[in-house]
Amino acid sequence: MTETFTPPEESAPIIELRGCSRGFGAMQVLRDISLNVYRGETLVLIGESGCGKSVTTKLLANLLEPSSGEVFWNSQPVSQMSAEQMRRDRLKLGYLFQGGAMFDSLSVYENVVFGLRENRKMSEADMREIAFTRLREVGLPASAAQKFPSELSGGMRKRAALARALAMSPEIIIYDEPTTGLDPIMSDVINELILQARSARPVTSIVVTHDMTTVKRVATRVVMLFPLARLPQNESQIIFEGTADQAFNHPDERVHDFVHGISGKRLQELFAA
Numbered sequence: 051m052t053e054t055f056t057p058p059e060e061s062a063p064i065i066e067l068r069g070c071s072r073g074f075g076a077m078q079v080l081r082d083i084s085l086n087v088y089r090g091e092t093l094v095l096i097g098e099s100g101c102g103k104s105v106t107t108k109l110l111a112n113l114l115e116p117s118s119g120e121v122f123w124n125s126q127p128v129s130q131m132s133a134e135q136m137r138r139d140r141l142k143l144g145y146l147f148q149g150g151a152m153f154d155s156l157s158v159y160e161n162v163v164f165g166l167r168e169n170r171k172m173s174e175a176d177m178r179e180i181a182f183t184r185l186r187e188v189g190l191p192a193s194a195a196q197k198f199p200s201e202l203s204g205g206m207r208k209r210a211a212l213a214r215a216l217a218m219s220p221e222i223i224i225y226d227e228p229t230t231g232l233d234p235i236m237s238d239v240i241n242e243l244i245l246q247a248r249s250a251r252p253v254t255s256i257v258v259t260h261d262m263t264t265v266k267r268v269a270t271r272v273v274m275l276f277p278l279a280r281l282p283q284n285e286s287q288i289i290f291e292g293t294a295d296q297a298f299n300h301p302d303e304r305v306h307d308f309v310h311g312i313s314g315k316r317l318q319e320l321f322a323a
């Protein structure tokens with residue numbers, strides 16, 4: 051790593067992975083990852099398909115446990131939190147899954163109010179107010195509320211899923227490939243919504259993406275992971291950490307080629323294999 055990002059010294063990380071490793075069966079995916087997420091930043095995770103970006107976000111969200119290492123939320127080890135504290139803290143975290151992960155049997159309205167209905171003692175009128183405000187914020191018409199997810203286009207589904215995540219007013223939002231499968235205009239709309247979500251309220255965003263336009267538009271910090279299988283034994287799996295500009299001008303060929311979409315050396319490796 052030749053260029054470094056200077057984290058805000060005065061603030062403790064809102065989430066921290068300390069020396070986390072994780073595998074599945076015999077396959078090791080993450081090795082000794084240490085990563086801090088700071089309040090208010092938009093951290094973008096990039097890296098080749100399969101290098102472990104989603105697994106990293108699931109460790110951050112405590113949806114998966116590390117096989118070794120520790121995850122901290124607000125400086126507290128999650129492994130030592132009570133079930134009740136975990137439940138309360140998890141409500142502060144919204145997760146926008148790759149496919150949206152809407153409940154197909156529920157209308158968009160019921161999807162958006164789902165978390166509120168389950169977790170907050172709120173009147174139907176208050177929930178309606180929040181649901182229609184969030185739908186409006188993501189640019190969906192009120193008429194979308196009565197539709198089922200299967201009746202929406204991919205872009206509308208992503209926006210409805212975002213409305214659902216925003217309904218809970220999360221402090222942290224994790225976006226897993228928010229623009230994948232969308233046309234360039236709709237991708238731009240989603241990027242704009244990510245920016246708006248953080249300007250409307252103090253939110254910390256973690257974005258996994260292959261979309262370099264998203265990286266340039268939304269990232270306040272970029273972290274690049276490298277697939278463990280091709281990583282030298284003593285090298286950190288985080289091969290880059292810095293600004294988007296630094297990523298695009300980085301001397302490490304692996305970083306440079308990835309962000310510029312140059313198959314070069316990787317192509318040679320694939321043919322040599």
Ligand SMILES: Nc1ncnc2c1ncn2[C@@H]1O[C@H](COP(=O)(O)OP(=O)(O)OP(=O)(O)O)[C@@H](O)[C@H]1O
Nearest residue numbers: 074079097098099100101102103104105106258260
């Ligand atoms: N629950 C699981 N069980 C078994 N293997 C898993 C599981 N979750 C992830 N993996 C494996 O871990 C590796 C990393 O997966 P991950 O989804 O984190 O990759 P990624 O970098 O997000 O990829 P992409 O960019 O393609 O979404 C993959 O080989 C994947 O098959």
